[in-house]
Amino acid sequence: MTNTAFSTSVLNWYHQHGRKHLPWQQDITPYRVWVSEIMLQQTQVTTVIPYYLRFMERFPTVQALAAAEQDEVLHLWTGLGYYARGRNLHACAKAIVEQHGGEFPRSVDALADLPGIGRSTAGAIASISMGIRAPILDGNVKRVLARFYAVDGWPGSPAVQKDMWDIAERLTPAHSFREYTQAMMDMGATLCIRSKPACGICPLQPDCQGYASGKPTQFPHSKPKADKPEKHTWMLMVRNRDGHWLLQPRPQTGIWGGLWSFPEADSEEQAQQQAQLRFGTQIDQLESLGSFRHTFSHYHLHIHPLRISLNSNPLQIGEAGVHWYNPEQPSELGLAAPVKKLLHLPD
DNA sequence: AACCCGGGGCA
DNA sequence: TGCCCAGGGTT
Incomplete structure (x- = not known):
């Protein structure tokens, strides 16, 4: 025309x-x-x-x-x-x-x-x-x-x-x-x-x-939603000799408020440090599992799981309220979606 | 409750 | 340059 x-x-x-x-x-x-x-x-x-x-x-x-x-x-x-x-x-x-x-x-x-x-x-x-x-x-x-x-x-x-x-x-x-x-x-x-x-x-x-x-x-296309920032977190997937996973409660407010999750760190180095500090010689094997992305309404979260296999079953590790999660007999806990996914990952 | 709108003002 | 603001109406 x-x-x-x-x-x-x-x-x-x-x-x-x-x-x-x-x-x-x-x-x-x-x-x-x-x-x-x-x-x-x-x-x-x-x-x-x-x-x-x-x-x-x-x-x-x-x-x-x-x-x-x-x-x-x-x-x-x-x-x-x-x-x-x-x-x-x-x-x-x-x-x-x-x-x-x-x-x-x-x-x-x-x-x-x-x-x-x-x-x-x-x-x-x-x-x-x-x-x-x-x-x-x-x-x-x-x-x-x-x-x-x-x-x-x-x-x-x-x-x-x-x-x-x-x-x-x-x-x-x-x-x-x-x-x-x-x-x-x-x-x-x-x-x-x-x-x-x-x-x-x-x-x-x-x-x-x-x-x-x-x-x-x-048309006309609407204003693009604000770009979601990309954030990163390292999740310590600590597994004891029985194959149970260490979970700890999250604060009541904020992302995944009140749910159970893995201990987290802001970098690979901090994650290693934290693992050493808490489990030291009990660490049998430590491996990076690669990362995946989880999206919230307002940001993308890159999750870097770090699998830490222990050579023992620590009874008490200092913090109150931790939970050892048995994938064979899952407890009825509130779990963040990506945490649940990780807990039931095939070996 | 989310979205829309022309131009001004400011970093 | 890009980003935020203003306020009543519509969806």
């Missing part, structure tokens, strides 16, 4: 189904579009409408807004959330009046230098209210494009974000970009919604790679 076919398709849809009666779509001026875009940044259309109407009634011009007390601006913002938007809006109005003669600068870059206006909002103001062809990439557009191209990777990452801006730029038509911009936002807001998108009535469906994948809602 060519870029032109894409935008034509989107524009046709807009003429039939797009939203054209929202308050900020009437009497289109940079000021009115700007206020609406800021309000719409993190807030849905239906929530914004009453705030927008009240705001416009009280501050019909950028001069009126610039002259207001911050308290009054924030009062009209109360309930919208993200109050930095309201403070930036006020600061931006002052900047426009004091530094730009009361007129919005007529370029995307100059707009984006103003407080609270980033690249996407600048693109929306320019393309909707100034006759300047400029792409936008708000959440709605991002979703439409990520699905259409089945974009891999999280759009928040710099590389993917750059790709998506390039796509947005490429697809923005030379003419009718005001309607196109509106249309893309409308499609994202009404058809290509986060869950249960209306692919059945979407004009882009025949060429949509997200639809073709069978799982359009997996």
